[in-house]
Structures are given as structure tokens and as C-alpha cells.
Amino acid sequence: MLPRLIGDEARGRVVVAHLGHGASLCALAEGRSVATTMRLTTLGGLMMGTRSGTVDPGLVLHLIRSRGMAASDVADLLNQCSGLLGVSGISDDVRVLEASEAPEAREPLDLFAYRIVREAGPLVAALGGLDAFVFTGGIGENAAAIRATVCLGLAFLGLDIDPERNARGRSRIGRDGSAVPxxxxxADEEREIADEARRIIGV
Known part of the structure; x- marks a missing residue:
């Protein structure tokens, strides 16, 4: 679909932000992944709905040594009680947080966008520049406010979105003449899984 939207630029230097309950960024060069925020486990990289994202390993040691927590309790804390839920104390759902008037609901949304901006930098460096930025996933496709905040943070790279297009969730939300589309x-994860399964079994 990307080549249909932006032509040859789809084979250039692209950062894809897959934002959902699980979230990650991927740097693509000529359609192939060259860097990602994902790590060995699902805890690495961006903060997510209930996952912490990358933290200082010393935090884990502190919780075990100084707080007396069992390894299983630390795993539960970082996987099930952190991220948007842990910061807000309200919900792991962006829709609930955006609709809430509680002051605690704003901080995790701002932090989520900030972490996306901060993690995008190293990926752009790995690519040596940026030719396109793509939002996908449940949050990426539906949360216009988060898209706007991320693009504002990355404006120095040439991202310039049209507020009306962004609010409507158009396929192309950049302004005409934006340096970076x-x-x-x-996202169509089910189709990708099916295609890979067919490839493996030779159907």
C-alpha cells in the first residue's frame, strides 16, 4: 500500500510507527528493516499500554535487592502494571485517557508521544535521513492528537501535518509541500500472518 501512496519514496528511508496496546518503531531502507525499537522481549523499546518499555536494568536490581520483590512480582509490575496504565492509574486505553478530565490522564499521553519522538531519532540516524513517516496500529490510525504531538516533536526533520487531514485520519496527513510525507x-496483521504461513508451508 505504501508504494501506491508515495511511489518510489516507499523504497527510501522510512520510519514506521506501529502504535497500539503494544508499540514499536521500525526503520526501513529499500523496504527492509534495518533498525527497530524492539528488544529481546516485549518489554523493550516504547512504553505501551501496560508495559514499561526500556528501563534501566538497575531498576530491576533495586526492586529485588532494596524493595524485596520477587522476580515474578517485578515481571508482573513491568508487564502488567506499567506503561499508560501505570503512569495514569486510570486506564491502559488511549481513548479512555483522552476522554478523561482527570489531570492524571494527560501525563501518560504526553509521555507516550515524547518517547516516540525520542526513539525515532536513533532510527533516523541509522537510516541517514528520512523520506517518509508512517503511523499504523490502533493508536496510530485513530489517535489524531497523538499523531499531531509526535509530528510537532519531529518537525525539525521536515514533518508538517495538515490539521484537517490529520483530524479526518486521511491516508496522507502532511501538508502539500511537506519535506517528509x-x-x-x-495495519493488516492477520493477512501478514496468513501470507507468512502460506509461504512456510508452500501453499
Whole structure:
């Protein structure tokens, strides 16, 4: 779908932000992944709905040595009680947080966008520049406010979105003449899994 939207630039230097309950960024060069925020486990990289994202390993040691927590309790804390839920104390759902008037609901949304901006930097460095930025996943496709905040943080790279296009969730949300195209592309994970399964079994 990306080549249909932006032509040859889809084979250039692209950062894809897959934002959902699980979230990650991927740097693509000529359509192939060259860097990612993902780590050995699902805890690495961006903060997520209930996962902490990357933290200082010393934190884990502190919780075990100084707080007396069992390893299983630390694992539960970082996997099930952190991220948007842990910071807000309200919900792991962006829709609930955006609709809430509680002051605690704003901080995790701002932090989530900040972490995306901060993690995008090393990926752009790995690519040596940026030709397109793509939002996908449940949050990436539906949370216009988070897209706007992320693009504002990355404006120095040439991202310039059109507020009306962004509010409507158009496929191309960048302004005409934006140095870097900004796109919203629906995720189709089920089809990708099916295609890979067919490839493996030779159907």
C-alpha cells in the first residue's frame, strides 16, 4: 500500500510507527528493516499500554535487592502494571485517557508521544535521513492528537501535518509541500500472518 501512496519514496528511508496496546518503531531502507525499537522481549523499546518499555536494568536490581520483590512480582509490575496504565492509574486505553478530565490522564499521553519522538531519532540516524513517516496500529490510525504531538516533536526533520487531514485520519496527513510525507496506513496483521504461513508451508 505504501508504494501506491508515495511511489518510489516507499523504497527510501522510512520510519514506521506501529502504535497500539503494544508499540514499536521500525526503520526501513529499500523496504527492509534495518533498525527497530524492539528488544529481546516485549518489554523493550516504547512504553505501551501496560508495559514499561526500556528501563534501566538497575531498576530491576533495586526492586529485588532494596524493595524485596520477587522476580515474578517485578515481571508482573513491568508487564502488567506499567506503561499508560501505570503512569495514569486510570486506564491502559488511549481513548479512555483522552476522554478523561482527570489531570492524571494527560501525563501518560504526553509521555507516550515524547518517547516516540525520542526513539525515532536513533532510527533516523541509522537510516541517514528520512523520506517518509508512517503511523499504523490502533493508536496510530485513530489517535489524531497523538499523531499531531509526535509530528510537532519531529518537525525539525521536515514533518508538517495538515490539521484537517490529520483530524479526518486521511491516508496522507502532511501538508502539500511537506519535506517528509506523513501517512496513516491501516495495519493488516492477520493477512501478514496468513501470507507468512502460506509461504512456510508452500501453499
Amino acid at each position: 506523513v501517512l496513516v496506513v491501516p
